[in-house]
Amino acid sequence: MLLAIDVGNTRIKAAVFEANTLFDAFIFVKEEFAEKIEIILQQHPKITTMVVASVGNLDPSAFSSFEKRTKIEFISHKTKFPFQNLYATPNTLGIDRMVLAAGAVLQFPKQNRLIIDAGTCITYDFVDADDRYLGGAISPGITLRYESLHHFTAKLPLLTKSYPENFIGNSTTESMHSGVVNGVISEIDSFIENYKTRYAKFIIILTGGDADFLAKRLKNTIFANSNFLLESLNQTFQYNQK
Known part of the structure; x- marks a missing residue:
């Protein structure tokens, strides 16, 4: 089995695969990385490989404690791509x-x-x-647009995403x-x-x-x-x- 890990700017997503079948998926924050990966490996002991793509600021050394248990592959610009x-x-x-x-x-x-x-x-x-x-x-x-409106103005609140009730907003x-x-x-x-x-x-x-x-x-x-x-x-x- 393979554990795919996507290290994003705000969250980490992971999924367990057997060939092309997705068995389980996870989302967590970087602070939970070691704990969550340990839980995933315990839940899926047949995992033999981790494949990682990262655009976030997670140090590659964070994976070092798992090197003896699984093979770890980091996707990079040196990886062969089909295009x-x-x-x-x-x-x-x-x-x-x-x-x-x-x-x-x-x-x-x-x-x-x-x-x-x-x-x-x-x-x-x-x-x-x-x-x-x-x-x-x-x-x-x-989310970045909501945060920008809040952080770069004096009075606009920080909102979470929601469908607007009307195209013409009748409140701030x-x-x-x-x-x-x-x-x-x-x-x-x-x-x-x-x-x-x-x-x-x-x-x-x-x-x-x-x-x-x-x-x-x-x-x-x-x-x-x-x-x-x-x-x-x-x-x-x-x-x-x-």
């Missing part, structure tokens, strides 16, 4: 974005693919039908919800429409912590899977084993 990277600055491309692109290529062969990861940041990544990674975009995620709270949530939805729909002007057909993959929150509000038909990065980690590892 040609045409990014102008390939060494600055986030490992999470590369893993998502790999998963899109492996799960949806011979198609144009747009991967939207709605997490701390919203990232857009496009891989064409010839398996060429072309690039994308990065913008603030939902509702105005903030409308601005943030409708702003993100409009942004994503606009990005998709821009891609449609260049590509007649492509699959849209929506993932990340806010994927389920956003999926039903978007105009375009999408494939929503909040575990897509973890699945892509598992597939990237298998691709390299072959």
Whole structure:
């Protein structure tokens, strides 16, 4: 069995796989890392490998106590990926974005693919039908927008995400919800429409912590899977084993 670990900017996600079957999934904060990994290994004693993708500030030494029990593989820019990277600055491309692109290529062969990861940041990544990674975009995620409104103003409160009751907010709270949530939805729909002007057909993959929150509000038909990065980690590892 394999334990896939995604170390994000705010949280850590993990999932246990047997081949391509996801058996169990976990979400926790970095402060709980050692404790949670220990619990997972006890619950799933057949785990032989950890595969890790990290964009967060978790020191790799945090894994050292588990090295005698499992093999640990860190995905890096030196890892083999199933696409040609045409990014102008390939060494600055986030490992999470590369893993998502790999998963899109492996799960949806011979198609144009747009991967939207709605997490701390919203990232857009496009891989064409010839398996060429072309690039994308990065913008603030939902929580980051709420936090920015609170931290960089004198009187606006810190809110948690919520669907606005009306497009026209009739209070400060509702105005903030409308601005943030409708702003993100409009942004994503606009990005998709821009891609449609260049590509007649492509699959849209929506993932990340806010994927389920956003999926039903978007105009375009999408494939929503909040575990897509973890699945892509598992597939990237298998691709390299072959």
